[in-house]
Amino acid sequence: MQSALFNRQPDDKPFLISGPCSAETEEQVLETCQRLAATGKVQALRAGIWKPRTKPGGFEGIGTKGLPWLKKAGELTGLPIAVEVATAKHVEDCLAFGVDILWVGARTTGNPFSVQEIANVLRGVQVPVLVKNPIHPELELWVGAVERLKKAGLEKVGLIHRGFSSYGNTDFRNAPMWHLPIEMKRRHPDMPLLCDPSHICGRRDTLFAVAQQALNLGFDGNMIESHIDPDNAWSDAKQQITPEVLRDLIQDLVWRHETTDQxxxxxxxxxxxxxxxxxxxxxxxxxxxxxxxxxxxxxxxxxxxxxxxxxxxxxxxxxxxxxxxxxxxxxxxxxxxxxxxxxxxxxxxxxxxxxx
CATH class of the missing domain: 1.20.59.10 (Chorismate mutase)
Incomplete structure (x- = not known):
């Protein structure tokens, strides 16, 4: 099903990746993913296995032992699974557990050495890889990360817009700066582009507006975090929503087409x-x-x-x-x-x- 993201047809519905910010326990991952699948709105499941934190001491992810939980969730639901990777070891572990989609996080995109390390280990492996924009609004870093993966022979490379760090910004956790993903889409018109409203907003009440704006701009879909008990999530509690709230949010979105024959x-x-x-x-x-x-x-x-x-x-x-x-x-x-x-x-x- 992940191929649907890379072979988009004019009438294809927006692609949605969802799941908890972090895999916490097997029960939490399985229940969240099964409830997401039951909505009928999700095309791929996600969960943070390794969580880069700004300061030490915070929850940095459950680690590799969470991969079997996500794999089991994929088997139970029939949906592909997606995981963020930041090192060659992360990639190797994901490939060993049959992860269907990888994505490169914002902090990693901003480090050419890290991106090259990931590209090297993926050489000769045809797994879809999505690249989030770097934390700071430096378009060429985003472009460079894509080029490194492409030069490694990867054919299915896509983009995720998660907003940018902005001094003095108060409306968003990460400012959208829509002109930057629009420019990336102009340069790479055949590359799928998803929006990550969870990290742009940083809170639940503005998720819908950002998700809708992404679709208005012609994005191919969204990545939105979901948790069975958002208020007690081990990371990013304020921006997560339950699978049922996600279902209603997606149901209310207006899906627009790029063109028409009228x-x-x-x-x-x-x-x-x-x-x-x-x-x-x-x-x-x-x-x-x-x-x-x-x-x-x-x-x-x-x-x-x-x-x-x-x-x-x-x-x-x-x-x-x-x-x-x-x-x-x-x-x-x-x-x-x-x-x-x-x-x-x-x-x-x-x-x-x-x-x-």
Whole structure:
């Protein structure tokens, strides 16, 4: 069944991987997985066997002895099983117990040596491997991890978006930064992309919204943690839900298709996209004219020995843009990011004038 994730058809339903954050006891794993299977909504089972913790002293997973529990759960339910790996030994143990899907965790993705170690031991083994984004928003680390696995000969490599660490972020445990997984999907359009709302949210009450947004963006499915007794889970208790709550959550999600063959829709969409193309062309022309003016300003600054950066002027531009943006429905965050990029390009143009 795991092959369904790598051979997606237009009408395939979203792929769901679920199970406890950590395997704690055999009874807990078996009951959770059987109740998940009973929902009819889950395509693969998961459980954390080894748990990387930020500080020593916390629960770091039950270890290899938990693999037979998960294997038994797979046999009882007929569902494939998925496990996170971080070392060559983890991979070897998983292969020995017939784990169907492996995934590389965020901490491991950020360490090229660790990823290469995993790639080396998987050389010649055709097991599906999913790669979570690194903790920090460094797209090239994510790309590099995928490339290392691909170069080892692995044919079934997919992606998991679990959010990124962000200073000052309060809404999410890990900020979604949706533009980064979207860029990964652009670079790897044939690679399945799942969302991990559990680690993005860090709490139960926002799981649905993030899972729905992932489907709205064309993700292939979700990985959501489930536990028979979430409040007493040995790790990440706040973000886990019971199998029955998961069933209801999945039932309420709206499943959207990437396209349709309905002529009326396609005609309307084509017309609107052409309007977007025209507006984008106008914006680019205006930006070109803006940079030409910035270069003229650079000439005057050079002739009068004035520094390029004028913080007072920059604050004035940004504040005015945010007021104007707010009046047409643009968020302050977007305006700040957009004008920061414009400002940097203006500085680069003026710097070329200074150096010329």
């Amino acid at each position: 002529r009326e829709f396609l005609t309307a969409l084509s017309s609107l996209r052409e309007q977007i193309n025209q507006l984008d062309a106008e914006i680019i022309q205006l930006l070109g004219r803006r940079m030409a003016v910035a270069e003229k300003i650079g000439v005057y600054k050079k002739e009068n020995d004035i520094t390029i950066l004028q913080t007072g002027r920059w604050n004035e531009v940004l504040e005015r843009a945010q007021r104007q943006g707010s009046s047409v429905g643009l968020t302050p965050e977007f305006i700040e990011q957009y004008f920061a990029a414009v400002h940097l390009e203006s500085i680069n143009h003026q710097n070329k004038v200074m150096e010329g």
